[in-house]
Amino acid sequence: MIYREAGDFSTTYEADSQTFPIKFDRYRYYLVLAIAFGVIPFLVNDYWANAVLVPFLIYAIAAIGLNILTGYCGQVSLGTGGFMAVGAYAAYKLMTAFPDVSIIIHVLLAGGITAGVGVLFGLPSLRIKGFYLAVATLAAQFFLVWLFNRVPWFYNHSASGQISAPERTVIGIPVTGPNTEAWAQYLICLVFVFACAWLARNLTRGKLGRTWMAIRDMDIAAEIIGVNPLAAKLSAFAVSSFFIGIAGALFFAVYLGAVEVGEVFGIQKSFLVLFMIIIGGLGSIFGSFAGAAFLVLLPVLLKNILVGSLGWSTDLAAHFEFVIVGAMIIAFLIMEPHGLAQLWRVAKEKLRLWPFPH
Amino acid sequence: MKDSIDSHVTADGRTIGGVLMEMRDITLRFGGVVAIKGISFDIREGEIRAIIGPNGAGKSSMLNVISGFYHPQEGDVFFRGEKRPTMRPYEVARMGIARTFQNIALFEGMSVLDNIMTGRLTHMNSGILSQALWWGRAQKEETANREVIEKVIDFLEIQSIRKTPVGRLPYGLKKRVELGRALAAEPKLLLLDEPMAGMNVEEKEDMSRFILDVNDEFGTTIALIEHDMGVVMDLSDRVVVMDYGKKIGDGTPDEVRNNQQVIDAYLGVAHD
Numbered sequence: 001m002i003y004r005e006a007g008d009f010s011t012t013y014e015a016d017s018q019t020f021p022i023k024f025d026r027y028r029y030y031l032v033l034a035i036a037f038g039v040i041p042f043l044v045n046d047y048w049a050n051a052v053l054v055p056f057l058i059y060a061i062a063a064i065g066l067n068i069l070t071g072y073c074g075q076v077s078l079g080t081g082g083f084m085a086v087g088a089y090a091a092y093k094l095m096t097a098f099p100d101v102s103i104i105i106h107v108l109l110a111g112g113i114t115a116g117v118g119v120l121f122g123l124p125s126l127r128i129k130g131f132y133l134a135v136a137t138l139a140a141q142f143f144l145v146w147l148f149n150r151v152p153w154f155y156n157h158s159a160s161g162q163i164s165a166p167e168r169t170v171i172g173i174p175v176t177g178p179n180t181e182a183w184a185q186y187l188i189c190l191v192f193v194f195a196c197a198w199l200a201r202n203l204t205r206g207k208l209g210r211t212w213m214a215i216r217d218m219d220i221a222a223e224i225i226g227v228n229p230l231a232a233k234l235s236a237f238a239v240s241s242f243f244i245g246i247a248g249a250l251f252f253a254v255y256l257g258a259v260e261v262g263e264v265f266g267i268q269k270s271f272l273v274l275f276m277i278i279i280g281g282l283g284s285i286f287g288s289f290a291g292a293a294f295l296v297l298l299p300v301l302l303k304n305i306l307v308g309s310l311g312w313s314t315d316l317a318a319h320f321e322f323v324i325v326g327a328m329i330i331a332f333l334i335m336e337p338h339g340l341a342q343l344w345r346v347a348k349e350k351l352r353l354w355p356f357p358h
Numbered sequence: 359m360k361d362s363i364d365s366h367v368t369a370d371g372r373t374i375g376g377v378l379m380e381m382r383d384i385t386l387r388f389g390g391v392v393a394i395k396g397i398s399f400d401i402r403e404g405e406i407r408a409i410i411g412p413n414g415a416g417k418s419s420m421l422n423v424i425s426g427f428y429h430p431q432e433g434d435v436f437f438r439g440e441k442r443p444t445m446r447p448y449e450v451a452r453m454g455i456a457r458t459f460q461n462i463a464l465f466e467g468m469s470v471l472d473n474i475m476t477g478r479l480t481h482m483n484s485g486i487l488s489q490a491l492w493w494g495r496a497q498k499e500e501t502a503n504r505e506v507i508e509k510v511i512d513f514l515e516i517q518s519i520r521k522t523p524v525g526r527l528p529y530g531l532k533k534r535v536e537l538g539r540a541l542a543a544e545p546k547l548l549l550l551d552e553p554m555a556g557m558n559v560e561e562k563e564d565m566s567r568f569i570l571d572v573n574d575e576f577g578t579t580i581a582l583i584e585h586d587m588g589v590v591m592d593l594s595d596r597v598v599v600m601d602y603g604k605k606i607g608d609g610t611p612d613e614v615r616n617n618q619q620v621i622d623a624y625l626g627v628a629h630d
Binding site: 012013014016017199202203205206207208210211213214216217218220221222223224225226227228229235239283 | 425427446447448451452456457459463464465466467468472475476477479480482484486489490491492496497499500501504505508539543
């Protein structure tokens with residue numbers, strides 16, 4: 001009843017091409033923003049920030065990044081973990097080398113460096129496609145983790161081989177290091193998520209997004225309308241890696257604080273983010289959020305139910321969790337291969353006509 | 359023969375100009391198979407030029423040579439009087455040559471609007487930063503190009519399916535959208551590979567009307583491959599006939615119709 005587009009006319013092309021052309025959608029989006037920026041920071045505690053909100057936000061950035069490459073441009077990548085590691089180590093080197101520069105600039109630069117590395121590993125994509133490209137990016141994953149493990153310069157020759165984030169502040173409030181408050185952690189991630197999602201949306205709805213989707217849907221036809229395939233693919237690798245690098249930098253600096261590369265940025269991370277975009281919906285910014293939320297929240301929820309409500313022992317619950325998550329992913333792929341974003345779209349289409357479906 | 363200055367006006371009042379594109383002694387081989395053998399012909403500005411021939415005659419290969427998918431081993435392509443170097447298809451597109459495919463090659467995951475907008479890519483050149491911020495040049499460009507493609511959408515009478523994903527459309531409409539994408543580029547030369555394949559009479563009539571209108575209203579030069587002889591003879595100004603990779607006829611529809619070699623190729627000839 002409340003979801004209506006009747007009487008909602010776009011009279012200009014600008015209005016027609018905006019992100020939320022329906023008024024109700026637009027207002028709901030503003031409401032979500034208001035709650036995220038204005039209410040949650042006052043309520044958030046350590047548990048919520050560390051277990052749910054901060055990982056959700058950071059994974060959302062990574063998922064947006066991978067979605068640009070895989071969902072929009074059709075290039076499968078299994079190198080997400082490696083590219084996140086590039087972002088993390090770039091941020092670490094920058095933070096320790098230039099302590100006076102703002103952490104925000106460091107994170108952005110880390111994204112830029114990751115973009116460069118992404119382009120380098122994207123070069124084979126002109127020649128190889130599909131599964132073969134996935135294997136090529138897998139090589140990037142293992143090579144990068146190996147590199148950061150083996151070359152002491154990257155972890156400043158520390159004895160443990162780990163990198164740990166020194167305390168850095170934004171307008172006097174610590175956002176990295178042990179003295180960071182939960183709300184500050186949350187808020188800095190939120191700002192980055194907001195900016196990344198906005199940039200990604202703008203890129204994907206315009207010329208560059210159409211170029212990528214053209215390559216994804218039919219590369220021969222894309223070439224015939226004037227798309228240079230190499231430029232299109234490499235720009236997708238660059239933009240995607242930029243976002244993934246930012247996610248990696250935040251994951252290290254803001255969320256974990258200390259990182260051992262093989263453990264944190266291993267192949268599991270690549271698969272986790274890939275699952276997020278598959279479950280959330282390929283080629284959809286909203287899907288990136290939905291997938292990240294699903295895979296971050298589900299384990300927490302299951303743990304609460306199994307251990308908290310049913311009284312199972314923790315280790316049994318932890319193992320059973322894998323089974324349930326795995327089964328749900330399979331069930332999901334069978335029932336809705338286009339992901340949560342498609343469910344959302346279908347629901348909206350139904351609501352638009354409800355209660356008179358004809 | 360090759361004076362590119364002379365232009366004449368056809369019976370229905372269209373102006374046919376000088377030579378826009380010339381193929382000179384094109385030979386294309388795939389390994390031992392010779393697909394095109396030393397073919398020369400030209401396409402004049404503003405005309406509708408048909409390429410016909412039995413299956414396997416090398417018509418599509420010829421179109422692929424023009425659009426840069428195949429590079430002939432011998433012979434040269436001249437565009438607007440200049441010899442064209444070896445080019446990739448996207449470079450050919452940027453010279454103002456658009457085409458449609460025999461089997462529809464649309465972007466199934468995108469809406470009709472976005473599909474036709476991709477045809478404008480060669481006309482858009484805002485930087486990545488401007489696009490990311492959706493501000494200044496990128497936004498202005500988006501709106502300006504949207505206006506252009508809305509004209510194409512009106513022209514092809516597909517307003518009502520603007521926002522429908524292409525994957526959901528029936529065959530005839532897909533063909534029309536593909537033509538729209540090619541038109542959106544405002545090409546100087548439009549290549550149509552069997553624009554009427556698999557259509558019923560009514561759809562063929564619609565498509566013929568669009569082709570004639572495109573040629574008439576925008577002055578676009580058109581080269582088309584088609585199997586329906588009635589359509590070819592009615593639409594085209596000049597016809598090239600190919601058989602087994604060789605040119606066996608070239609001229610107006612009437613000349614071609616009365617050419618003995620052409621009749622033999624189509625009807626078969628008694629070998630004694």
